[in-house]
Amino acid sequence: xxxxxxxxxxxxxxxxxxxxxxxxxxxxxxxxxxxxxxxxxxxxxxxxxxxxxxxxxxxxxxxxxxxxxxxxxxxxxxxxxxxxxxxxxxxxxxxxxxxxxxxxxxxxxxxxxxxxxxxxxxxxxxxxxxxxxxxxxxxxxxxxxxxxxxxxxxxxxxxxxxxxxxxxxxxxxxxxxxxxxxxxxxxxxxxxxxxxxxxxxxxxxxxxxxxxxxxxxxxxxxxxxxxxxxxxxxxxxxxxxxxxxxxxxxxxxxxxxxxxxxxxxxxxxxxxxxxxxxxxxxxxxxxxxxxxxxxxxxxxxxxxxxxxxxxxxxxxxxxxxxxxxxxxxxxxxxxxxxxxxx
Amino acid sequence: xxxxxxxxxxxxxxxxxxxxxxxxxxxxxxxxxxxxxxxxxxxxxxxxxxxxxxxxxxxxxxxxxxxxxxxxxxxxxxxxxxxxxxxxxxxxxxxxxxxxxxxxxxxxxxxxxxxxxxxxxxxxxxxxxxxxxxxxxxxxxxxxxxxxxxxxxxxxxxxxxxxxxxxxxxxxxxxxxxxxxxxxxxxxxxxxxxxxxxxxxxxxxxxxxxxxxxxxxxxxxxxxxxxxxxxxxxxxxxxxxxxxxxxxxxxxxxxxxxxxxxxxxxxxxxxxxxxxxxxxxxxxxxxxxxxxxxxxxxxxxxxxxxxxxxxxxxxxxxxxxxxxxxxxxxxxxxxxxxxxxx
Numbered sequence: 169x170x171x172x173x174x175x176x177x178x179x180x181x182x183x184x185x186x187x188x189x190x191x192x193x194x195x196x197x198x199x200x201x202x203x204x205x206x207x208x209x210x211x212x213x214x215x216x217x218x219x220x221x222x223x224x225x226x227x228x229x230x231x232x233x234x235x236x237x238x239x240x241x242x243x244x245x246x247x248x249x250x251x252x253x254x255x256x257x258x259x260x261x262x263x264x265x266x267x268x269x270x271x272x273x274x275x276x277x278x279x280x281x282x283x284x285x286x287x288x289x290x291x292x293x294x295x296x297x298x299x300x301x302x303x304x305x306x307x308x309x310x311x312x313x314x315x316x317x318x319x320x321x322x323x324x325x326x327x328x329x330x331x332x333x334x335x336x337x338x339x340x341x342x343x344x345x346x347x348x349x350x351x352x353x354x355x356x357x358x359x360x361x362x363x364x365x366x367x368x369x370x371x372x373x374x375x376x377x378x379x380x381x382x383x384x385x386x387x388x389x390x391x392x393x394x395x396x397x398x399x400x401x402x403x404x405x406x407x408x409x410x411x412x413x414x415x416x417x418x419x420x421x422x423x424x425x426x427x428x429x430x431x432x433x434x435x436x437x438x439x440x441x442x443x444x445x446x447x448x449x450x451x452x453x454x455x456x457x458x459x460x461x462x463x464x465x466x467x468x469x470x471x472x473x474x475x476x477x478x479x480x481x482x483x484x485x486x487x488x489x490x491x492x493x494x495x496x497x498x499x500x501x502x503x504x505x506x507x508x509x510x
Numbered sequence: 511x512x513x514x515x516x517x518x519x520x521x522x523x524x525x526x527x528x529x530x531x532x533x534x535x536x537x538x539x540x541x542x543x544x545x546x547x548x549x550x551x552x553x554x555x556x557x558x559x560x561x562x563x564x565x566x567x568x569x570x571x572x573x574x575x576x577x578x579x580x581x582x583x584x585x586x587x588x589x590x591x592x593x594x595x596x597x598x599x600x601x602x603x604x605x606x607x608x609x610x611x612x613x614x615x616x617x618x619x620x621x622x623x624x625x626x627x628x629x630x631x632x633x634x635x636x637x638x639x640x641x642x643x644x645x646x647x648x649x650x651x652x653x654x655x656x657x658x659x660x661x662x663x664x665x666x667x668x669x670x671x672x673x674x675x676x677x678x679x680x681x682x683x684x685x686x687x688x689x690x691x692x693x694x695x696x697x698x699x700x701x702x703x704x705x706x707x708x709x710x711x712x713x714x715x716x717x718x719x720x721x722x723x724x725x726x727x728x729x730x731x732x733x734x735x736x737x738x739x740x741x742x743x744x745x746x747x748x749x750x751x752x753x754x755x756x757x758x759x760x761x762x763x764x765x766x767x768x769x770x771x772x773x774x775x776x777x778x779x780x781x782x783x784x785x786x787x788x789x790x791x792x793x794x795x796x797x798x799x800x801x802x803x804x805x806x807x808x809x810x811x812x813x814x815x816x817x818x819x820x821x822x823x824x825x826x827x828x829x830x831x832x833x834x835x836x837x838x839x840x841x842x843x844x845x846x847x848x849x850x851x852x
Contacts, residue, residue, distance in 0.1 A: 173597050192755060192756060193674060193675055193676040193756045194676055194756060194757075194758060195676050195677075195756075195757055195758055197676065204562060204669060204670050204672075205601075205670070205672060205674055206816055208675070208756065209601070209674050209675050209676075209756075210566065210597040210598075210600040210601055210675070210739075210740060210741060211565055211566035211597045211598060211600075211603070211660075211669050212564070212565050212566075212599050213563065213564050213565075213601065213662060213672055214561050214563045214565070215562060215563075215670075216557070216559065216560070216562055216664065217558065217559070217563065219558055220546060220554045220555050220556065220557060220558055221555065221556045221557075221558065221559065221563075221607070222554070222555050222661075223553055223554050223555075223556070223607060223609055223642050223643075223659075224552065224553035224554075224609070225609040225611055225643075225644050225645050225657060226645050227611050227613065227645050227647050227655075227720050228648055229613070229648075229649050232647065232648065232649065233647075250832045254552075255552040255553045256552075256553060258552040259551070259552055259553050259555065260551075260552070265563070265565060267565055267566070267567040269567055269611075269655050269657075271569065271571070271613075271651075271653065300565050301565075301567075302567050303567050303568050303569050303655070305569045305571055305574065305575070306571075306574065307571050307574065307651050307653065308650050308651050309613075309649050309651060311613065311649065311653075313569075313611050313645070314657050315567060315611075315657030316551075317563075317565075317659065320555060322558065327546060328546050328547070328555050328557075330547060330555055332535060332547055332551050333535055333550070333551050333552070334535040334536055334537050334551075335537075335750075336538065359537050396792065397552075398552060399552060409674055413534060413536075414534060414535045414536060414537075414551075415536075415537055415549065416536060445569065477786050506795075
C-alpha cells in the first residue's frame, strides 16, 4: 500500500498503533509512558530532567547513508536512532527523548515505513529512549532525521560531567570499546553481494546494520573520571584526528593493539587492520583519560582495550605505529565529507 | 560559490562565523552563550532547565513549503524556526534550544545557505533561542528541519502547566491573537506575481514570510489559567477542528468577530473572510478558556479578539455562524495533508 493512498494522518495513526500509543488526544486520555502530554498536540511534554541536557541530531538518506535494496527497513530504523544514541554515549550521557522526521517519496510503501518504525522502536526500547513524535513530509527522497536529547550528571561545581573532544592531555591512555572494522567489513559484504550465510558474515553484517552504542560504558567512564571521548563514526584515524585537533595533542596508537574480531580476520585476511583504521560506522567509544580511570573500566561488561597514548607533539597529530615503533603511512585522512567528490 | 567547492566542513565553519561562534572546540575555548559544551563535539550541552520540557520539530522543503524563486533566503530561515517557536508558544511554553538539519543539493550556493542562516539567527535572537548545531547532508532537495525544545512552568502538583488541544470545555470563550488570513493573502500575491509595492501588499507579504509567534501571549495565557490552545497553521477552521476532536466539543465561531486587517480587506475585497477561515500559516494563537482568564488577556500587548464559544454538541463539530446565527456552509475541511492529491 502506498502512503499516498492513506495520507499523512492515516500513516501517523498506523505508526502510533505500531508504537502502541494513542495518537489523537482526547479528554481524559493518558499520555504514553515517558510523556506528560502525548502525540497529536502542538508539542510533546516530558518531566523536568535532573542534570545537564545533551542534544544531537543525525540524518540518514536513502542512496547516501543506506541502501533500501540491501538493508531491511527495521535495520534502517534501528540505525537511524542508534547513531544518535552513540553521540549521547560519547558524551557520557543517558539518552532521553527522540523526535523523528520522515521525508517520504509519494510512492513510499506504508509497510516499509511501519517496518522502519519497528526498528526505531526496538532501539528506543533497548536504550530507554522515549519517542516523542516528529514530522512527516513528502519529498523526492526517503530520509529519516532523528533529534535526540539526553541528560548528563552534574558535577558538584554545577557544570556538566561530560566527555568532550578537547580534554585529551599528554600522558593520557587511549582505549576503545569492542572491535573495530566489523561494520566496514559488513558493508563490503553487502555491497559485493557476497554470500552472507556463514556465521562470520552474519556477525559482520549485524555489526553494520545493528550497531550497539555503549551507553552504559560511557556513563561508567565519565563517573570514573574520563573526560575525553568520541564515538567511532568516521573511522578510527579520522575520529582520533578530531580529538587531536580539539585537544591540540599528539595521538599515538599501536597497530597491534587495535581490537580486531576473528570474523573480520577470517573474512578479510590481510585487510582487517585497514578496515579498522579507516572503515567507520563502528559506533564504539574511544575513551581517553588518566591510567587509573581507564583501568577501572577494564572489567566493565563491554570489552575495553588499551590502544595507545596521548603524547607531546608540535601541533595536532595522529600516528599509528607498528611493533617496532615505526609510523605506518596512512592515506590522507581528508575525512568523510558529504559534499566532497571522490 | 557552490557548497561542493568548500565541502561540508568548510560550510560549517562559515555558518559558525555567521553565528559568531567558534565551531571547533580547542583546549580552553569557551562555548557560545547558552551552551555549556559548544559546537563541534559529539553533542552540545546546556544547563539543566527549570520546569517541564516541551519538544517539537518541523521541516520545510523547497518546492513544497517554500519557493526559493519567490522568497528571500533569510525569510526562509526565519520561518523555518518561527513555525517551531509557534508550536512552543501554543503550549504556553518558552523556546530554548534548536537543532538545525540541512539537506542540500550538490549545487546549492554557499551564499544562499549563509543567507538562510542569517534569518535563522534573527529569529533565534528575537525569541531567545540557542542554536545548538545540527547536521548537514547532501540530497536531491533543499530541506531545513528544526527540532526545538522549550520549557513550561510546573504547577504546584508537579505536572506541567501547558495548554493542550483536549482541554476545551463547554462554556469556554474562544479568542485569537492578531489578524487572520494575512499570510494566505501574502502568499496569493507572491504566487500571482502581483505588484508588491503598496503598503498593504508589503504588510501581507511580511505576514507570510516573517510570522511572529506569540510566545509572551502564550505564557501570559497559561499563567492566567487558559488550558486549551492551538496555533493557526493549517487554517482556522481546520485547527479548530483539531480542538473539537481532541476535546470532543462543539466550537461555534461568529464570522463577523474574526479579526481581519484593513490590508486584507483592501487587497482582497470580498475574499478576506475566506482567506481567514481556511488560509493557514497565520501562526497566531487560538486561546480557549473560562471568560475571566480570557478577559484578563485583552490588555496584553498582542491584540486578542473574542471570536466564539465552546458549546454543547453531539460529537466534535465546528460551526461558523453569520450575524443571524445561521451556520455558514464550509468547504469540506479534509485538512492539509502532505500526501493528499489536490
